[in-house]
Amino acid sequence: MIHSLFLINNSGDIFLEKHWKSVISRSVCDYFFEAQEKAGEPDNVPPVIRTPHHYLINIYREKIFFVSVIQTEVPPLFVIEFLHRVAEMFQDYFGECSEVTIKDNLVIVYELLEEMLDNGFPLATESNILKEMIKPPTILRSMVNTITGSSNLGATLPTGQLSTIPWRRADVKYTNNEAYFDVVEEIDAILDKSGTTVFAEIQGVIDACVKLSGMPDLTLSFMNPRLLDDVSFHPCVRFKRWESERVLSFIPPDGNFRLMSYHVNAQNLVAIPVYVKQNISFFESGSSGRLDITVGPKQTMGKTVECVLVTIHMPKVVLSANLTATQGTYTYDPVTKILVWDIGKLNQQKLPNLKGSLSLQSGAPKPEENPSLNIDLKIQQLAISGLKVNRLDMYVEKYKPFKGVKYVTKAGKFQVRT
């Protein structure tokens, strides 16, 4: 299926190649470079590129293009999903997935790729199994390695591959047994000029960090599971239990993982935590414009809105901005034409305001459209949908674990049209 993989950085260097079948010359990437040039923005590179003898399926992540070479029919999503899995694995191993870390750990990366695919078909993609075979680098281990000259390859055999629960390695031991769950919700919304909601929905995930000894069997139940409209699970979750009882019953993987992601019923009106009053106008004469933005809290359930950030992609003709912010700081990058206003915490009493003038390129016609505002925000200790974890029970193992749940609400793709 997947023939070869090339990792390419933004400046067009191929810094890693791996072939699972016979070798394909890296000149095949020229077709990719051609497409990249045509697309301009990295976002616009078509994920599937057709060349005379191959198909290139690529993803763009962390400023790296993962370009895979395919020769025969294969579901494109299969490859795309796998490539993302690879990127996530790098992140899991090295803390971040970047050109530098990959180059620093070239041998481990190569070994990982070797184990993840066999003849182009995925073999082991569970981080728990891979970590058994190939130990992730730590500072201590890399020091020991330089002294003793050993590598990160585990000397043990990957017994995990034989298990019926491939996501969990055997014989896990911790002195502190803990299980933490983060309920993270994101509001996706489009608001129109007058502030009415064009479209809004809540997407949530439950990320878990489980460090428990042995083979615990966990059951997580919600106070209000009916809120959840559409869910997808980590393979460890027993789907039948969810269907019949609306509880999550699972044997967790060891370490960090995403337990589930969900979508909250769209019929429930989504609470929009902030409102934005904006007035951006460009004048026909004098090549200038005016900007006036006020952000205020709306439905916040009594919590403070933090980390508020307003991002505006200005039209090309805007040369500079001369503004004053009553709270926070603003920056305008004249090259990318992006105005960022970092507000921080929202204050109920004194609403933050950004006001001032924009200067335009002289002689150019005034922009047709007003730029839309992208809002970022964060509310701690609140799941905006009202979802609440009821309890976590552990079976099989005898010890008492530490348990914790954290709620956070963030803005997802939150856009205000002007």
Added chain:
Amino acid sequence: MSTTSAFNDEKGGSSSAGEPEYGHDPASGGIFSSDYKRHDDLKEMLDSNKDSLKLEAMKRIVAMIARGKNASDLFPAVVKNVACKNIEVKKLVYVYLVRYAEEQQDLALLSISTFQRGLKDPNQLIRASALRVLSSIRVTIIVPIMMLAIKEAASDMSPYVRKTAAHAIPKLYSLDPEQKDQLIEVIEKLLADKTTLVAGSVVMAFEEVCPERIDLIHKNYRKLCNLLIDVEEWGQVVIINMLTRYARTQFLNPNINESLLEEGGEKAFYGSDDEDDDDEEKKAEAAALAKRKPYVMDPDHRLLLRNTKPLLQSRNAAVVMAVAQLYFHLAPKAEVGVIAKALVRLMRSHSEVQYVVLQNVATMTIKRRGMFEPYLKSFYIRSTDPTQIKILKLEVLTNLANETNISTILREFQTYIKSMDKDFVAATIQAIGRCATNIGEVRDTCLNGLVQLLSNRDELVVAESVVVIKKLLQMQPEQHSDIIKHMAKLTDNIQVPMARASILWLIGEYCEHVPKIAPDVLRKMAKSFTNEEDIVKLQILNLAAKLYLTNSKQTKLLTQYVLNLAKYDQNYDIRDRARFIRQLIVPTDKSGALSKYAKKLFLALKPAPVLESPFKDRDHFQLGSLSHLLNAKAGGYQELPDWPESAPDPSVRNVEVPEWTKCTSRKERKEKKVEKPFYSDSEGESGPTESADSESDTGSGSESGSEESGSGSESEESEEESESEEEEEDEEDERTKKKKKIEKSKPKKPESAERSECFPFRSMISTIAPSSSVRMYELLHRITGEGLAVEYCFSRQPFSPDPHMVAVQIQFTNNTSSETKSLHIEDPKLQSGMRIKEFPEIAGESVNVVMGIDFCDSTQAANFQLCTHTRKFFVSIQPPVGELMVPAFLTENEFKKEQGQLMGMNEISEKLNLGEKCQSDHAIVERVTAKANLSRVPCGSEKENRFAGKTVSSGSLVLVTVARKEGGGAQLTVNCEKMVIGTMLVKDILQALTQ
């Protein structure tokens, strides 16, 4: 050798800057010496005795390979270490070997013996890794060795080794396609494997080696369906795609009657998880209308749909897409809707995933628009989306547009037109054009909107609008001479050639509607002719010709002038056109017969262009495939076959069952427990984990359940028989008629009966019944039923067509050799208020159906006649009180609150002594839930167990509390508004707990 390596070094040189391992950059000169030097010290290290040095050397070599540099001249030095004791070194040597063996075939052979030894190792993991490396070495000479190794590994004890064998099959096949026949034998063997570990890999091998041998799947079809949920994600994708193709060859089109239904495309897509009966009923009606054979879905077809559905909840986008395409290609129309939600969910994922999903959604929306209509807003475009995503979303929105939502969509489009992304604006204008052609009601609105855009400052917008308006006007030109006039004025300003050409064409085509303006436009154009682009010049000639034909008085001279200009143009197309037109329209003595028809030629009525989606008809490619995405056949693509006219023999999928499956289902389960992996569909089987899991129904529950059912059905059997004997007398007349037939059919063929019973039955238990303690009741004994045995159970599934009904799952088994046709229900005799939702007519050997009965919260029996095409049987279903309720999900506080409101008369309390076997929490929960369809309510106190449910018809709450006391005593409390139910429930639970 050294030249090739130098070449490769140079190629990789760009990325080697700043690497620590090497003293100097090989590309910077002295290639040969540095090459020599570097490899020399590596060789030295590899030859040393110290493992640490070897390891260091191997790490550097692997890093070179990863960078794409040539390290092939180290081959002899590396291969020597293949038998190294150190596992770390060994692994890296394997990596090297697999990469370079193809180039150094002779030397590679040196390593083979090591792997052959590895294949015999007692450790399964070593056997597997030896096979993996051996099969990855692409050297033709070792094909026979590989073949042997694969064959041996295919019958290995360890499933992991067998999985590796499956992986090795495509490798060998690509090395030597001549081995196909032998490999197919191995595939056939591995397909029969019962472990989930192997299933995905072997189907992958099947797809690469012999996708045309669909006959190999028959025997394994049901197994694959049942294992599917436990297979790893990547295997799931491959299996689902393969089964889609399989189903297309083996089953009938479930939408075969679709075209006969008048309702057609606008049928509502109700209920995502409806059972098929409702749908089938409709189908059946339609078929009856059309006097065609009613469509009955093959139970195997249903099995596939049912077992893939939970995978829509997978975290893996590829799996979700695979299930979605399966439903799109195979499911009855009314059921396809379930996939929409999952696909919309994927839109939140990475932009590459979005891109692929949107392509597929675009194709789906053309065929099944209704499915995505509720999710219209999820396709709204954000200014931050990449352009390619925007354009795809636009495509979907356009496909979704209909009379009801068009105003919303147009409003949305209006915001898009103001976008800064001009490609996207152009696409939006096209989209508006398409909405206008598809939906007549808004044509004028769209046209007006587009005309307004003509005064837009951005020229591209204007140009695109002109092109689209031209297409729209062609549909009804008479009414729009104003717009044509308006556009004529634009020729002064607008510069985009395509737009100018479009305007000129419009004026020429409809010059009779604008008789005064047209000549003037021509005059202006003649003036600027020399400066125009080629396409504009051609249209000027066109305009001149048309005007000359209609209004030669005013335009004769102008036309001559233009033709003369064109005569000396640089472009030969234009010169040719000018010559041609002149000959055609200007009458000379030489001009032939054609000039008479000039007017007809130029001003013929032209058909309006059809604005179509580029995604139309793309669904002849299997959705989700690469070929679909590219809209062209990719190498190795397997065509999705058309549905067969008549179904091939379904019995090919029957499997000869070994002796043990014929006994009770309990044993069956036990067997399964041993070999079945973890999260298979019925929870009762999932082994050790459940034992601590007090809430769920465990294996022991299922055992006791089936034990009960065994004894229960015996006693009922005798009752039933005596009852039906009476009935038989009533119907004696009818019987005598059929007697001969019956006698013929009496000698049963036990074999076929057993067989037919075996498979669907098991699949039903494991997939439909959520709890393992489902008890089967007998409705019709096979002797009374003359070979037709009917059993029923309360499946405890919600009956989706009517929530107030209790779902009764009925299983028919035909024990005779003759066919039983048109099973249906007649003449229900019910207590007042009771209702029955019948199942549609069915036929077949062994079938399951679900019917709904509204018992009005009473345990009165529902009596009705069960009819076959030959006979009628009086039967009755009497529900145990515990089945008249559905679980209700309450919190502890809610429970207490509700209990507080159901005091006094509504509370029934009873003291009891717990039976020996139900002292524990766990046993209590199990017994109570087995008796009544209740769900457990969380409870703070350890001594108490609480359960809650609602009656099915009236929805009144039923609350049960069991409080344990010292010394085996307990207090049972039932709170229920319906006192009769409460009393009966107390009796039942009491009995269950004291035994």
